[in-house]
Amino acid sequence: MQSFVCPLLVALLLGARSAKAVPTQETTQACADITDALPGKVLTPALLGLEYANETQKYWSTALREVDPACIVRPVCAEDVATVVKSLNKYPTVQFAVKSGGHDPNVGHASVQDGVLIVMTDLAGATYDAAEEVAHVKPGGEWNDVIRDLEPSGVTIAGGRLGVVGVGGYLVQGGISFLSAQVGLAADTNKKQNIIGWETVMANGSIVNVNATTQPDIAQAMRGSGSQFGIVTKYTVQTHAIGDVWGGFCIYDASQEDKLYAALHTFVADGAQDPKAAIIFTNLIATGGAKTDVVYYFYDGPTPPTSGPFANFLTIPALQCLPRTQKYSELLRANGEPIHLSNARQSFRTYTLPYIATRPQLYAEIRDKFIQISVPFLTAERPTSQYSVDFQPLPSVIGRISQSKGGNAMGLTVSDPDRVILEVQGSWALASDDTVGHSLSKQLIEWLDVQVPLWLDEAGLSRDVYLPFFMNDAAGDQEVTKSYRDYEKFKALQKSVDPNGLFSVRAGGFKY
Ligand SMILES: Cc1cc2nc3c(=O)[nH]c(=O)nc-3n(C[C@H](O)[C@H](O)[C@H](O)COP(=O)(O)OP(=O)(O)OC[C@H]3O[C@@H](n4cnc5c(N)ncnc54)[C@H](O)[C@@H]3O)c2cc1C
Ligand SMILES: *[C@@H]1O[C@H](CO)[C@@H](O)[C@H](O)[C@H]1NC(C)=O
Numbered sequence: 107m108q109s110f111v112c113p114l115l116v117a118l119l120l121g122a123r124s125a126k127a128v129p130t131q132e133t134t135q136a137c138a139d140i141t142d143a144l145p146g147k148v149l150t151p152a153l154l155g156l157e158y159a160n161e162t163q164k165y166w167s168t169a170l171r172e173v174d175p176a177c178i179v180r181p182v183c184a185e186d187v188a189t190v191v192k193s194l195n196k197y198p199t200v201q202f203a204v205k206s207g208g209h210d211p212n213v214g215h216a217s218v219q220d221g222v223l224i225v226m227t228d229l230a231g232a233t234y235d236a237a238e239e240v241a242h243v244k245p246g247g248e249w250n251d252v253i254r255d256l257e258p259s260g261v262t263i264a265g266g267r268l269g270v271v272g273v274g275g276y277l278v279q280g281g282i283s284f285l286s287a288q289v290g291l292a293a294d295t296n297k298k299q300n301i302i303g304w305e306t307v308m309a310n311g312s313i314v315n316v317n318a319t320t321q322p323d324i325a326q327a328m329r330g331s332g333s334q335f336g337i338v339t340k341y342t343v344q345t346h347a348i349g350d351v352w353g354g355f356c357i358y359d360a361s362q363e364d365k366l367y368a369a370l371h372t373f374v375a376d377g378a379q380d381p382k383a384a385i386i387f388t389n390l391i392a393t394g395g396a397k398t399d400v401v402y403y404f405y406d407g408p409t410p411p412t413s414g415p416f417a418n419f420l421t422i423p424a425l426q427c428l429p430r431t432q433k434y435s436e437l438l439r440a441n442g443e444p445i446h447l448s449n450a451r452q453s454f455r456t457y458t459l460p461y462i463a464t465r466p467q468l469y470a471e472i473r474d475k476f477i478q479i480s481v482p483f484l485t486a487e488r489p490t491s492q493y494s495v496d497f498q499p500l501p502s503v504i505g506r507i508s509q510s511k512g513g514n515a516m517g518l519t520v521s522d523p524d525r526v527i528l529e530v531q532g533s534w535a536l537a538s539d540d541t542v543g544h545s546l547s548k549q550l551i552e553w554l555d556v557q558v559p560l561w562l563d564e565a566g567l568s569r570d571v572y573l574p575f576f577m578n579d580a581a582g583d584q585e586v587t588k589s590y591r592d593y594e595k596f597k598a599l600q601k602s603v604d605p606n607g608l609f610s611v612r613a614g615g616f617k618y
């Protein structure tokens with residue numbers, strides 16, 4: 107076991123920025139208490155104001171950079187987080203939020219206006235314990251940091267497919283990885299288990315090492331419940347050996363669509379026969395409805411196969427193609443590069459589609475419907491605005507892997523069908539577009555709510571298919587946990603560890 111030292115920092119008073127926030131008196135008092143307990147680790151507009159302003163900008167969606175917390179706490183260890191939680195327990199009206207990477211675009215999940223924001227900026231990276239073959243992974247920072255730290259030891263863990271993505275939120279909400287057909291969701295189990303321990307600050311301020319031996323129910327809940335069970339300060343994760351991988355993305359014009367969609371349909375059903383292969387299939391829709399297909403490819407080995415569902419894609423002519431043999435860290439970094447350039451208000455919304463063998467046209471139907479919905483918005487006045495639908499195959503094998511060692515909160519099991527997780531993304535520049543900007547993806551999902559049962563009927567399939575939502579890709583107003591088969595069990599468990607509603611009432615995020 108390694109322990110993190112918990113040094114005291116020296117407070118520096120830097121220039122103040124004009125405060126526009128109006129926190130309650132109780133919030134101001136809570137911030138003052140936390141500042142006394144953790145000197146140098148609390149930022150307010152008046153105290154370390156430049157760093158405060160800097161921290162408020164560290165969100166992917168620009169909409170979240172406008173949210174001003176009363177104070178920001180930067181813990182450096184679990185004890186610091188426990189101190190904050192104990193303080194919050196003394197001030198029951200104070201709102202707060204926990205932020206790791208800040209990639210969740212939903213307002214109020216990892217951001218809080220006039221409340222206490224706990225950021226994991228100073229708790230980042232990973233270390234490898236070769237004797238135990240586990241990585242100790244901290245929640246702050248991005249996957250680029252974690253993968254880089256582990257790579258010299260020849261190991262990795264299931265994590266984000268674009269290196270820029272944050273770690274903490276990704277791991278508590280589930281996590282689809284390029285390695286998922288081999289090891290399950292990132293939060294999930296494999297032959298041993300991916301995450302085997304969660305160092306967690308519980309609602310009562312205790313630091314508990316949650317694991318499947320001591321707390322099997324909480325351990326299961328930790329795999330996909332989000333932020334409702336505690337604040338995770340360290341994940342202990344079983345590692346996966348990794349060498350050079352083959353991957354990168356290719357960009358296609360519309361003339362290749364028929365071939366691409368046919369390859370996608372085959373991959374959804376049969377791709378996991380070679381579990382080392384993974385794809386993300388993205389349709390971008392830009393101004394005027396201009397469409398581009400982008401496919402991210404990954405193969406866990408230096409050379410891709412020459413036949414089979416993955417190889418099918420590789421014969422389709424592309425406009426531009428980046429895949430090559432490289433280090434895993436290089437691939438993830440390159441995959442995330444274009445995202446660094448995005449500087450927009452963002453929306454996510456998800457849907458879980460069943461694989462319907464007799465309906466290969468369904469992907470094109472969905473994309474065409476989304477073009478129809480979004481084109482009136484994607485005018486020349488919004489030149490940087492862009493929408494996309496990602497098709498992310500979720501092969502049934504993931505359920506088998508998951509169930510074999512305790513299961514996850516999402517309730518994936520061995521009897522699962524093949525499915526596709528949709529990630530419907532949108533971006534725009536202006537706050538005045540927020541209402542309509544968010545509504546477009548919602549319209550698409552409402553259309554799917556009607557269409558999918560009809561498609562199942564037409565195909566002679568039962569409507570009674572288990573299609574839980576994937577939390578990491580969801581909009582804040584989607585009832586993700588209600589789509590889980592064990593919703594009632596986890597709701598009761600959540601209440602038992604958080605009887606006063608610290609996480610369920612006073613912080614944002616998906617709830618039970
Ligand atoms: C460019 C991009 C690529 C993506 N790629 C993938 C992908 O490949 N696979 C995938 O599954 N998802 C992907 N996602 C979705 C991503 O997993 C979510 O956005 C996730 O929330 C990001 O984690 P984060 O640490 O940045 O979360 P944050 O925005 O910091 O937080 C999200 C939620 O988790 C809670 N939380 C954060 N840290 C902790 C903690 N330590 N303890 C308890 N609760 C916590 C927060 O309170 C909040 O409710 C991607 C997102 C983006 C923007
Ligand atoms: C702002 O944050 C960035 C990124 O973490 C850091 O490099 C920079 O030094 C910070 N600036 C200030 C003024 O704190």
Ligand SMILES: *[C@@H]1O[C@H](CO)[C@@H](O)[C@H](O)[C@H]1NC(C)=O
Pocket residue numbers: 302303315316317318319320
């Ligand atoms: C589970 O946690 C307990 C208590 O912290 C610890 O004693 C035990 O070794 C852990 N088990 C595993 C398998 O990590």
Ligand SMILES: *[C@@H]1O[C@H](CO)[C@@H](O)[C@H](O)[C@H]1NC(C)=O
Pocket residue numbers: 308309310311312314602603
């Ligand atoms: C705090 O809550 C956890 C989880 O419910 C529990 O295991 C622990 O015993 C509690 N600690 C105290 C001091 O009550």
